[in-house]
Each structure stands twice: as structure tokens, then as C-alpha cells.
Amino acid sequence: MIRQPQINDLALISDRQTGALLDKQGTISWFCPTRFDAEAVFSLLLDQQKGGFWLVEAEDKQFVSRAYHERSSVLTTQYTVAGQPFSITDWMPIDFAFTGICRQFSNATGEITNRIRLKPDYGLRDCIPVLADDSLSVNFPSVSLCLYTSHPSTLEENELVFRIPANETGWAVLVDERKPHPPITVELLQDSLRHIKNVWKQLASLLVYDGPYEKEVNDSIRAIQQLTYAKTGGIIAAATTSLPEVIGGKRNYDYRFVWMRDVALITGSIVQVDEVGEVEENFLSFMCGALGKNDQANLSPFYSVEKEVIASAEQLELGGYRNSRPVQIGNTASKQLQLDSDANILIAAKLVYDRFGKREHWEAVCKVANFLAENWKREDNGIWEEEVRKHYTTSKAYTARGLEFIAKYADSPAQAAYWKETASQIRKFVHDHCMTKQGAFAVYAGSEEVDIAAALFTPWSYTEPDSREMKATVQALETDYCRNHLYWRHLEEFDSKKEGAFLAGTFWMAHHYAIAGNLPKAKAIIEAGLAYQNDLGYFSEEAGINSGEMLGNFPQTFVHSSFICAVNGLKLAMAGKDSRAF
Missing domain, CATH: 1.50.10.10 (Glycosyltransferase)
Structure with missing residues (x-):
């Protein structure tokens, strides 16, 4: 059974409009789309039974370390899967072609499984996902969100699941559909990563401390x-x-x-x-x-x-x-x-x-x-x-x-x-x-x-x-x-x-x-x-x-x-x- 994270284990990614909290296992347990004080669609942090989440699983997955890229809000978490390196990089674009949560997965020696339960109104409402014909995008129309993935998704017991086979890289983006955007591709995803690093480099340059x-x-x-x-x-x-x-x-x-x-x-x-x-x-x-x-x-x-x-x-x-x-x-x-x-x-x-x-x-x-x-x-x-x-x-x-x-x-x-x-x-x-x-x-x-x-x-x-x-x-x-x-x-x-x-x-x-x-x-x-x-x-x-x-x-x-x-x-x-x- 999925459990609430410890507060100590939480990390924040942000687009300076809202943010998402995730723990050392890569589970996103808190996310309010569009602005910080909007209703949450991932709220495991406040209810273990009702709250939504985005879980990343693999057999014999062990946390190693995590760090932000320089002074940015781009977070990379390092693991081992069956003793071999695996990483997840998380960020949220700013002033880019789309807004939302971006996740990039390195290749691993074992299969990587993403399980997503998106529950609006802090977990008090259900949201029926609509899969595209190719199963590479999933729409959540009641909350104007859409999930785009590198690998096909399926519905399994009220959870959305997509799997990345062993030795393959993967990615996923949960996009705010209120804003028109171009097709979500791996190339656009990489562009957003380069762009966001530059945005945060500029933000970091505004406030610099040196000393103890x-x-x-x-x-x-x-x-x-x-x-x-x-x-x-x-x-x-x-x-x-x-x-x-x-x-x-x-x-x-x-x-x-x-x-x-x-x-x-x-x-x-x-x-x-x-x-x-x-x-x-x-x-x-x-x-x-x-x-x-x-x-x-x-x-x-x-x-x-x-x-x-x-x-x-x-x-x-x-x-x-x-x-x-x-x-x-x-x-x-x-x-x-x-x-x-x-x-x-x-x-x-x-x-x-x-x-x-x-x-x-x-x-x-x-x-x-x-x-x-x-x-x-x-x-x-x-x-x-x-x-x-x-x-x-x-x-x-x-x-x-x-x-x-x-x-x-x-x-x-x-x-x-x-x-x-x-x-x-x-x-x-x-x-x-x-x-x-x-x-x-x-x-x-x-x-x-x-x-x-x-x-x-x-x-x-x-x-x-x-x-x-x-x-x-x-x-x-x-x-x-x-x-x-x-x-x-x-x-x-x-x-x-x-x-x-x-x-x-x-x-x-x-x-x-x-x-x-x-x-x-x-x-x-x-x-x-x-x-x-x-x-x-x-x-x-x-x-x-x-x-x-x-x-x-x-x-x-x-x-x-x-x-x-x-x-x-x-x-x-x-x-x-x-x-x-x-």
C-alpha cells in the first residue's frame, strides 16, 4: 500500500505559479494546477486513501541521492535498480510553449512502472481519464490536464499506468490544456529543459550570497x-x-x-x-x-x-x-x-x-x-x-x-x-x-x-x-x-x-x-x-x-x-x- 511521505523527505519543483512536492522515491504527493492556492489533484500528502499521486516503481529500486541542477528548480534523483544506475529528472517549465510537470527517466536494467491516480478537489472527486487511440496521451477533461507519455498507457484498477521497458529511456509530461501548445515531443521536452535551466540561472543571478x-x-x-x-x-x-x-x-x-x-x-x-x-x-x-x-x-x-x-x-x-x-x-x-x-x-x-x-x-x-x-x-x-x-x-x-x-x-x-x-x-x-x-x-x-x-x-x-x-x-x-x-x-x-x-x-x-x-x-x-x-x-x-x-x-x-x-x-x-x- 502506498504511504504518505515524511515531511523531511519532500522536495519542491516550481514554475513560480504553482509547485509540486515529491519525495525521495519519486512519488509526487502534492500538486495544485495553475496557482499555489488552487485545488490539488495530487493530495496523498493529506489523505492516504483518497489522495491522488504519481508513483514510480521498479523492482529492487533503491534511493541513492538527489540534487538540483546548480541553483535551479530542476531536480535529479539518483537510484539503483537491480544494482545499476537509474535517474529521474523533474522540472516545471517557465515562460515556455507549455506549462505543467515534466519527468524524464533514464534507462534502467529493469522495467519502470508509473502509476498515476489523479483526483481533483483534494482527492474528493473522481476524474475519468480519456485515452487517445494510440494510448500515448490521456486527457483529464474536467480539470483541463493531459498526460503525454513516451510509452502507451493503460487503465488498471482506477489507476493510469504506463511502463518503460528495461534498457529504454522514457518521459512524461502532465500539461495544462488551458494554454494552447504545440505537439508534445521528446525534442520539445529537451528544449524546455534547456530553457528552464537558463531561466533559473538568470533568477539565481539576481540574489547571490557569499560567506558562512x-x-x-x-x-x-x-x-x-x-x-x-x-x-x-x-x-x-x-x-x-x-x-x-x-x-x-x-x-x-x-x-x-x-x-x-x-x-x-x-x-x-x-x-x-x-x-x-x-x-x-x-x-x-x-x-x-x-x-x-x-x-x-x-x-x-x-x-x-x-x-x-x-x-x-x-x-x-x-x-x-x-x-x-x-x-x-x-x-x-x-x-x-x-x-x-x-x-x-x-x-x-x-x-x-x-x-x-x-x-x-x-x-x-x-x-x-x-x-x-x-x-x-x-x-x-x-x-x-x-x-x-x-x-x-x-x-x-x-x-x-x-x-x-x-x-x-x-x-x-x-x-x-x-x-x-x-x-x-x-x-x-x-x-x-x-x-x-x-x-x-x-x-x-x-x-x-x-x-x-x-x-x-x-x-x-x-x-x-x-x-x-x-x-x-x-x-x-x-x-x-x-x-x-x-x-x-x-x-x-x-x-x-x-x-x-x-x-x-x-x-x-x-x-x-x-x-x-x-x-x-x-x-x-x-x-x-x-x-x-x-x-x-x-x-x-x-x-x-x-x-x-x-x-x-x-x-x-x-x-x-x-x-x-x-x-x-x-x-x-x-x-x-x-x-x-x-
Whole structure:
């Protein structure tokens, strides 16, 4: 019986409109045609019985290794079949004559069998395939997909099967039929492979990092580029929905959307290694376009890849990843007030303006700043999107720093003074109401707990890394929220110790220690986090420290950007430089 893959074993191929996930055995277990947040037709990842898949089988097939071609999204997986070499190369064309999933099979000493079960609506509907007369193409009319193969296909027990005889090469392409295309031939397939390598070579040249952990950082940059929806420039939080933060638990959410906080933090990390500014311009353009498209006074916490507001969530009758339910599509967090999300937009905009010397989309940025200045006194849902509203300390502190940062670019002295004065009021509120009895930054006004999100106070220069408040906060985090150099966040509505270590926060702590001058500690934290990076350089949201497994949606761009920031902070600290924003 086919089994769900481990999250650790997953790899991503992408055309920067959508992506497919496959494991070390070459099984595609997740694919949403046309865009990242569309309905899946391969969804084994979320239901072992109902979910569709693309399986590649051979007698005595053993995994050896896998790697991307340079910094591209072209993945080749090496095996042995009966002791002899065999490989599969997977990619998705970009700006080419057709779109879809391409698979190329080397010759093998034994027969290679492809088994495909295509099930729309996340596996909840059947899709009857229509075989061509020569059986070399199979149409799935209800979802506008067609499979073209090098060898004839047959229908066997509700699965589509095509076999490649021993000592023959083969190929297959699952094509989106919504777009007219020329006949699919092996020559066209080879052209698409050459073309896609050039496309990714150009993309890789836009963002280049050199320094400590060079391969790991460039792998993280690739992950962020793979999860960018090229049409609008929106960067999604992850390629998946409902992969659990707790195995068998209910904390399962849809992350296939553009979270403004996440993208702001991602932009802040990318600006450090960018010479062109394309990602940064896309971020500001997406933010401005989303406000205008939805005629909003302030930003929603997240949008679809096409800048639409997602206001609801639907639970699906699926078994879930390792029986973790509910499985849901959509997300209800757009109804929340998340002041830190807007604040991080100001921080990112300031970094972009500083780096490239252009005040792009200023009207929208100004609108965000004024909204924060007028609404900072309100309770909000905080960075972790809690249902209960509080005066969360990070929401206040990020808002103060965002207003201080963006005041540099104000249209007039009066506008700058208004933002700075508001920031002073916020700082006073934090000082008077948001400290624990031990003098640490509290989770919220009146709390005696601390949260890992306060680690960002150091790189954003809200306070000095050796200030009394920051030292007390770090001490509390080390005492109550740390194990083996990995860190947990604080949640009001769930015991966070039951979930995995929070990897983004772990890397925030590494960045704090790098700025504070404790380089051995920063390196130790980075190494602890890297233990939960898979063989292709991907992170999921959390680290299952007891089991050694990845937890949460995959790959998590938020974590990749935090890792980039931490490493860049370490790099600068090693050179005697300060990575803080001032």
C-alpha cells in the first residue's frame, strides 16, 4: 500500500505559479494546477486513501541521492535498480510553449512502472481519464490536464499506468490544456529543459550570497524564489495546507497565501543580498496593489496570490497528514487586527528605501503609517494570530520602531514629528505596562511570560542588546523556552511546549547573539536549527525535537528568511560590523 511521505523527505519543483512536492522515491504527493492556492489533484500528502499521486516503481529500486541542477528548480534523483544506475529528472517549465510537470527517466536494467491516480478537489472527486487511440496521451477533461507519455498507457484498477521497458529511456509530461501548445515531443521536452535551466540561472543571478553557510543560504534563497508567484510578486508562506504543528493535533492551517508580515520580513532579509531590487519592488507593489484592489483603509494580514481577501475556511473530509485533522482550505485570520504585520511593512519599506534610494509606492506606505499612528492603542491579535485580543508587546514595539524608521522619509517636518511623537507615546506605554516583575518584555500588558518575538527588538534596534530589559528577556527565554539551542514561542491558547521548536524564532535568537557579540552562541543556535534542514536545504515551520522530524507546513519561507538574516548577522559580526537597522 502506498504511504504518505515524511515531511523531511519532500522536495519542491516550481514554475513560480504553482509547485509540486515529491519525495525521495519519486512519488509526487502534492500538486495544485495553475496557482499555489488552487485545488490539488495530487493530495496523498493529506489523505492516504483518497489522495491522488504519481508513483514510480521498479523492482529492487533503491534511493541513492538527489540534487538540483546548480541553483535551479530542476531536480535529479539518483537510484539503483537491480544494482545499476537509474535517474529521474523533474522540472516545471517557465515562460515556455507549455506549462505543467515534466519527468524524464533514464534507462534502467529493469522495467519502470508509473502509476498515476489523479483526483481533483483534494482527492474528493473522481476524474475519468480519456485515452487517445494510440494510448500515448490521456486527457483529464474536467480539470483541463493531459498526460503525454513516451510509452502507451493503460487503465488498471482506477489507476493510469504506463511502463518503460528495461534498457529504454522514457518521459512524461502532465500539461495544462488551458494554454494552447504545440505537439508534445521528446525534442520539445529537451528544449524546455534547456530553457528552464537558463531561466533559473538568470533568477539565481539576481540574489547571490557569499560567506558562512553559503550553500545553505543560497538553498534558502532558491526556496523563496520557488514560492514566489511571479505574476504578482507575492511570496506565499508555504506550498501546503494542514501539515500539523502537532502530529495528530488540530493546529493545522492553510499557508498557501501571501502573509504581509512574512513577506515584509522576507524582504528585509533579501535586501541584504540583493543588487537589483526586484523582490523589494514586488513587495511594495503587491502591498500597494492589495490596498487598492480591495479599497481598504488598512491591510489584511494576508491575501491570495492574486491579492484577493480570503475571509473564510472550509474543512475537508480527508484523513489528514498522519491522521492530523482538521484538513482545511482557506483561513479566517484576515478578520484579525495584527498591528505587527503593518509595522513590519514600514520596517521593510525603510530598509528598501535605504538600500536603493527610491521612495516607491510612498502613498500606500504613508497610509499604513497613519493607520498605525491612529490605532496603536487598540488591542490586537498579535504576531501568533491568537483569538484573544491583548495589548501584545511586540505589536506595540514594532509599531513604534516602524513609525520611527519611516519618519525619515516623511513629506514634511510636521508629518515626521507626528509619527515620532506617536512612537514616543508607544514606548512609554511599553515601559509602563508591558514589563514583567523581573524587568523583561512581557508577552502582553499584565503578563509575566515572555515570547521569542522579542528577539527581533535587537536587529530592529528597539533597544540595545545589553539593555537591562533585553538581558532579562533573553534570560527568561533561555530558562523557560529553550532546549538544546532551539527555542519555543509563547501561545496564550495552546501549550506551545507540545508543539515543535519554532525555527524562525530560533534564528532570531541567533541573530540577537551575533549582534550582542556572542558569536559562539550564535553559531551553536544556527547549527541546532540546521539539524532540521533537509538534504535539499528546506525548512518546515517547526522542529520535532523529540522525534527529530519536521513539523508544520513546508517549505516555510518565514523560516528561510530568518535563517538568512541570522547568517548575515553572523557574517557581519565576524567582520566587526553591525547588522542592526537604525
